[in-house]
Amino acid sequence: MREPAAREDEDGTHLLFEAGGQSIRLLRLEGVPPDVPLAALVPLDPDGFDRSEAIDRLLRALLGRAVPNDRRLTPQQKRRHRHMLQATDGRMNGATYRDIAGVIFGVDRVASEHWKTSALRDATAALVKDGLAMIAGGYRTLLRHRRHP
Structure with missing residues (x-):
């Protein structure tokens, strides 16, 4: 060591x-x-x-031993958290929800749906909202075990 x-x-x-x-x-x-x-x-x-x-x-x-991977988050949760931060970063830098959706979900997929009624629009808005909540302190929940009432 x-x-x-x-x-x-x-x-x-x-x-x-x-x-x-x-x-x-x-x-x-x-x-x-x-x-x-x-x-x-x-x-x-x-x-x-x-x-x-x-x-x-x-x-x-x-002690120089192997440190196991942190298993508190599933691969899907990790991906969603990454998308939340990407979406929030984009929004804070002036990108539209449609631009953000194109980066996260793919431009072709976004273009294939009517934007005003698209589920991707709602998903993108939710990613930004949840990303802002994470930045405001919600990230701390990532560090904690799930609590049973």
Whole structure:
């Protein structure tokens, strides 16, 4: 394992660990020797399962073990989220719904339907609406386990 980048201050040693294309910040508290393993504190609240899964993935990365793929989203959900962001980005840059639909669903498919009554028009508007909601903070739901009431 390559030693992570570090800086020190009054709190302790701040480490920046690179894993899987992500940077993870760690803190070794002041007074804790470098040879003592780091500890993780997990609040026991509804997000505890998410945190313990994240710690499992971090520990695997730190130890050089294979980190399993995140299976919280199906391939269809991942595709829809990508389309939501594409649609929102297009709209925020002045594209019309029809232009956006052409990029996402294909120009030929969009042209084959009457636009005013097209299901693609409604789908594109929904993608933009949901993309804006994701940008406004809804993305956090992607990081959480599904909750059972």
